[in-house]
Amino acid sequence: MLWFRFLKMAMKTLSGTCSSDLLSLFRGVFCIIRPRLASPGKVFFCCRISSSRRELTTPEIRDTLNPYLQSLVEEHGNFMVDFVKNFPSAPIQKKPALPVCRSHSSLYSKKPEAVSFVSAPSPAADLCPQFLYLLELGMDLEKIKLLTRRYPNFSYYSLEGKIKPLVEFLLDLGVPKSCIPTILSRRPSLCGHSLSKKIIPSMIYLEDLGVDKKQWAKVICRSPDLLCHSRQKVQAIVNFLHESGLSGDSIGNILTKFPAIVGYSLEDNLRPTAKYFKQLGVNAAIILCRSPVTFGHSIEGHLKPVTNFFLEREFSVEEVGTMVSRYTGLYTLSLTENLIPKWEFFPTMGYSRPELVKFPQYFSYSLEQRIKPRFALVKGLGMKMVLSSMLAPSQCNFEKVLIRNRKNLLADKGSSHTEDK
Known part of the structure; x- marks a missing residue:
């Protein structure tokens, strides 16, 4: 297969140590299930056929292939994709480099280019539209940098096709504009989901499970992750709550007030x-x-x-x-x-x-703001109160209780003094 020949070629072009490392991890036969050259960050999805029958994790694939892919990038520059597509033919001649703000970064990593988008000497002038839009929403530049480091894919989402429609949808639900930067910072991948095929159907499904549709703004602010989970994941959590003895109304209440439990x-x-x-x-x-x-x-x-x-x-x-x-x-x-x-x-x-x-x-209760001051006040008045009566009431009700108890205490003392006479 093309990719198997490509890997063999990569091993031959590298030092013995690197080839040994690659052979150690990639023992057995590889099935390249879905080449994704046009989608940086998702270069390969490999399934190792070995005695363990274990599917390689994304970090394993990335960390192992990156050095080899990087060496090819150094040799063939921005045209490594063409080189691989045309293998074993000779690589295409180099062409002028594309501008920095483009649709695809180098094959082996998005992060350096994504971070460079927000690290220019004059960022306000050089930022891509996605980041300028975030600034308009109220997200500061440092948070944008952090977002791109954590999730480089965000800089490749379409502003008009993905980011703006999601933001407008959230605003229509009643999410405050001030909360949008926080939501996008916590779950930037939300912009990658289709409104019509993923987010809205997920909301309808969750409403059927008991989520209060009038509370969607609060639910999303509490846990934007909720709309990213699969139905299988949500249903598994709901089944557990049923098994624990909770009713449908209680489950809906939990999903509304504490949606993070689905995670x-x-x-x-x-x-x-x-x-x-x-x-x-x-x-x-x-x-x-x-x-x-x-x-x-x-x-x-x-x-x-x-x-x-x-x-x-x-x-x-x-x-x-x-x-x-x-x-x-x-x-x-x-x-x-x-x-x-x-x-x-x-x-x-x-x-x-x-x-x-x-x-x-x-x-x-706060030790310094409630427990100590109230105890000192009760003790100073020469009274004794049940722990719950001293701490549970609001400050206004606590003062009323103190006044009432103080009157009763004085009345009891007066009565005792009369009887003594």
Whole structure:
């Protein structure tokens, strides 16, 4: 086959070490499934036929072929594509180089050229239309540079055919213009999807699953990735939520308020985390419904350390389970910045551990802005309040409670003084 002969030729033209590396990775026979010479960044899709039957990953293909392709680029310049297309015929004579802002970069990488688009001495004058449009939307130049480094393909999307139609569609949905740069920065590949064939059908499908169509602007701002996932991926997550005991309305609510859950891995995040909480005696459906972000945390890196933090302080497994059931956001808190300092202050207030089991929301309040000031005020007035009554009310309601309790306290003291006489 053409590409197999081409690879053999490339190996012969290179040093023995390079050829050895190539032979080591490309053992067996290659089937070149789909040449994509006209699409930089997607040069080959190779399937290795070997005992492992493993399909090569894109990084493996890219990192291995790049040195060889680069050597051919150095030899044949911008006409390597013609060289390969006409192999084994002699390469076509070189022609004048194209301008920098063109439709295709060098075959082996888009990134250097894409970054060069926004690194010129006078960027405002030299930027391509795509980047000028981003500047008009409010994205600063540094973010544009970062975007092109992360996703060089963006500079090759058609402004009129891809980028503008998507932006106008988002604005029509009610997405604030100020949010557009953030959406494009987080998910630039969204511009590469067809509105009529991918994005709109995905939205209709998600609405059938319960996503509130009136909330699309907020949903997309929260997680623009949602519109890029395949139906198979979305359905797999929905099936898991059903298996966990959630109803259709609850699932729709989760997809609307926390669409990022669709990006979680079933095998690495969702199933193991559900199993872990089951061992603590906690219904995973409660956490999924109230605090689905918990399922994005690592079990070994975060969940177990939080559990051990309480166990080391003589809380039982049952008490930990009760606490997380009452306050499902408990496992989203930082050990060093939240749990530890608040726990160290807790004994100084004179409350018992059962009080904390009853009201684990204690850990959700600011230590410096709410817990310490309110406790100092209550203590200064000579009163004692239940932990939840002291922290849960708003500032206005808290002051009313203090006034009422203060009156009751004074009335009790007056009554006791009269009886003594």
